[in-house]
Amino acid sequence: MAKERRRAVLELLQRPGNARCADCGAPDPEWASYTLGVFICLSCSGIHRNIPHVSKVKSVRLDTWEDVQVQFMASRGNAVARATFESKVPPFYYRPSASDCQLLREQWIRAKYQRQEFTHPERQEPYSAGYREGFLWKRGRDNGQFLSRKFVLTEREGALKYFNRSDAKEPKAVMKIEHLNATFQPAKIGHPHGLQVTYLKDNSTRNIFVYHEDGKEMVDWFNALRAARFHYLQVAFPGASDADLVPKLSRNYLQEGYMEKTGPKQTEGFRKRWFTMDDRRLMYFKDPLDAFARGEVFIGSRESGYTVLDGLPPSTQGHHWPHGITIVTPERRFLLACETESEQRAWMEALRKVVDRPMLPQEYAVEAHFKHKP
Numbered sequence: 001m002a003k004e005r006r007r008a009v010l011e012l013l014q015r016p017g018n019a020r021c022a023d024c025g026a027p028d029p030e031w032a033s034y035t036l037g038v039f040i041c042l043s044c045s046g047i048h049r050n051i052p053h054v055s056k057v058k059s060v061r062l063d064t065w066e067d068v069q070v071q072f073m074a075s076r077g078n079a080v081a082r083a084t085f086e087s088k089v090p091p092f093y094y095r096p097s098a099s100d101c102q103l104l105r106e107q108w109i110r111a112k113y114q115r116q117e118f119t120h121p122e123r124q125e126p127y128s129a130g131y132r133e134g135f136l137w138k139r140g141r142d143n144g145q146f147l148s149r150k151f152v153l154t155e156r157e158g159a160l161k162y163f164n165r166s167d168a169k170e171p172k173a174v175m176k177i178e179h180l181n182a183t184f185q186p187a188k189i190g191h192p193h194g195l196q197v198t199y200l201k202d203n204s205t206r207n208i209f210v211y212h213e214d215g216k217e218m219v220d221w222f223n224a225l226r227a228a229r230f231h232y233l234q235v236a237f238p239g240a241s242d243a244d245l246v247p248k249l250s251r252n253y254l255q256e257g258y259m260e261k262t263g264p265k266q267t268e269g270f271r272k273r274w275f276t277m278d279d280r281r282l283m284y285f286k287d288p289l290d291a292f293a294r295g296e297v298f299i300g301s302r303e304s305g306y307t308v309l310d311g312l313p314p315s316t317q318g319h320h321w322p323h324g325i326t327i328v329t330p331e332r333r334f335l336l337a338c339e340t341e342s343e344q345r346a347w348m349e350a351l352r353k354v355v356d357r358p359m360l361p362q363e364y365a366v367e368a369h370f371k372h373k374p
Helices: 002-012 044-051 067-075 078-085 102-114 121-128 215-238 240-247 339-357 361-369
Strands: 032-033 039-040 057-059 131-139 147-152 159-163 173-175 181-184 195-201 204-211 254-261 271-278 281-287 294-297 309-310 321-326 331-340
Touching: 002 067, 032 044, 039 044, 044 057, 044 102, 044 181, 067 159, 102 215, 102 240, 121 215, 131 215, 147 204, 181 215, 195 215, 215 240, 254 339, 309 339, 309 361, 321 339, 331 339
Parallel strands: none
Antiparallel strands: 032 039, 032 057, 131 147, 131 204, 147 159, 159 173, 181 195, 195 204, 254 271, 254 331, 271 281, 281 294, 309 321, 321 331
């Protein structure tokens, strides 16, 4: 009987919607919440175990199943659960994938099943109200210390502001929603709730690094920023659908890591720098947590004279790392070197994806304003 019940549960995985994790979309889930009636992956099952009053989990293949549990799973499944627990997810709310950090996946699961934010829209107020203020730990630009700073997000003014003192009249910085991006960077920042916020200042990228001890607070800030971006873009592009706008709300970096680079004359030695590929901006920093990039390179499309070549010119000297990349732009060549072949392949793939993509009209304007920095 136990084998038959297990086989019955395994057969349920063939039903539409059950072949991927209900929470992160990872293929071939091998766990299930028998109190919620969803099939989930190993990683998400660990998060479900942390809310035992809401969700109890079993292995589809290894655990013993009761008849009543099998019947409940058959009556529910991922599609039914999604229609219930995700019935009112705002279009701007970030739905994490299997590759996203633990914090985003955990708060998504807690929001769905524990707090039931997407069946009770009034519980979405922390990120839907159009205004948010509070204190975040912000990394100091010069000394690297994290200090508590007051942040204010106001959609009406189209800005995120922060203040060095809670009683300060004037903000230390005003970040326009139009040019703002936020991405979770726990490893880089050294905190599981670490968020990197970037904005443009005089057409150059500026980074700030923040966190909050409370994971829900940090994810609420992230989704409040996405909501502000969404409402700004709805006004900027009145004919656009939600599906057109949602990919523009926030973006993860295409690639990051150390490479060596040389200067424009290509006679000085190569220096190790931290590189970040953010859409069409390739930026380099002395340190991953620097506030300003040392330089930025616009990566256009093949039609506009941009190419990415494997290796370096034969005469190149001064690089310690063996795996070269040459970026050809209309103005000059950029010579880079990676420590390993796998890193070189990852960078080549990321760069070529951008070069192979035709440029949008607004990107030509960015290219025109862009000053290649040595």
